[in-house]
Amino acid sequence: MQYRVAKINDLESLAKLHAESWRESYRGIFPDDFLDNDVWEERKNSWAKRLASPKSNQYVLLAIENNEVCGFICAFGNESSKWGTFIDNLHVAKSTKGKGVGKQLLHLTAKWADEAFEHKGVYLEVLEDNSAARGFYHRLGAKHQETNLWQPPGGNETVNDLLYVWESNLPLLRINN
Numbered sequence: 001m002q003y004r005v006a007k008i009n010d011l012e013s014l015a016k017l018h019a020e021s022w023r024e025s026y027r028g029i030f031p032d033d034f035l036d037n038d039v040w041e042e043r044k045n046s047w048a049k050r051l052a053s054p055k056s057n058q059y060v061l062l063a064i065e066n067n068e069v070c071g072f073i074c075a076f077g078n079e080s081s082k083w084g085t086f087i088d089n090l091h092v093a094k095s096t097k098g099k100g101v102g103k104q105l106l107h108l109t110a111k112w113a114d115e116a117f118e119h120k121g122v123y124l125e126v127l128e129d130n131s132a133a134r135g136f137y138h139r140l141g142a143k144h145q146e147t148n149l150w151q152p153p154g155g156n157e158t159v160n161d162l163l164y165v166w167e168s169n170l171p172l173l174r175i176n177n
Contacts, residue, residue, distance in 0.1 A: 001065050001070075001101060002063075002064045003105070004061070004064065005060065006061070006072065008051045010062060011044065014051075014060075014069060015048075017070070017093055018043045019040045020093070020094075021092075023036075024094055026152070028129070029130070030153070030155065033154065034152075034153060034155060035154075038153075039154070055076060057076050057078060057117075059074070059075045059076075059112055059113075060072060060073070061112075063096070063105060070092065070101065071101040071105055072089065072090075075087050075088065077113050080121075080123065083121045083122075083163075083165055084113070084117070084119040084122055085119070085122045086123055086124065087106070087109065087124035088124075090124070092105075103140070103175050106175065107172055107176055109172075110122055110172035110173050111173060120169045121165065121168065122165070122172060123166070124137070124164055125150075126164055127159055128159065129160075140166075140171060140172065142166050147160050147161070148161045149161065
């Protein structure tokens with residue numbers, strides 16, 4: 001497995017993996033019509049903006065195997081004065097799950113944030129109904145801090161969005177030890 005920072009020419013692969021991950025993980029949470037029809041274009045447009053005009057604290061790291069993007073993470077360093085670095089996205093291809101790719105992406109991102117920013121906390125948001133992701137973050141030491149309502153793209157319903165926090169990045173830095 002190779003890991004490298006995303007570039008604009010990774011747009012198609014990144015958006016494709018993101019759309020596929022949403023279709024697999026959010027069926028029954030997001031509207032089916034959105035997942036079946038609009039998710040690809042919505043993710044492509046979102047990533048086109050992010051890769052073409054990245055925020056100064058943006059970090060997008062890809063996991064690549066056999067020239068295929070099989071995982072990615074997007075973080076914003078020191079995004080919150082309270083919680084630290086925000087993990088906005090972490091997605092791994094279904095065929096790659098269970099091989100440590102998600103852990104390695106979190107580890108490398110925590111290392112990047114540790115070297116670049118003073119605040120050492122890491123946080124993310126995960127949908128309450130995404131029990132697999134919630135279990136993964138719990139096993140890595142994240143703690144649930146609060147619950148908010150969020151309106152997913154493509155619909156009018158709101159869902160519970162859980163804030164998970166590592167007050168220190170040490171558990172993520174120790175993943176490979």
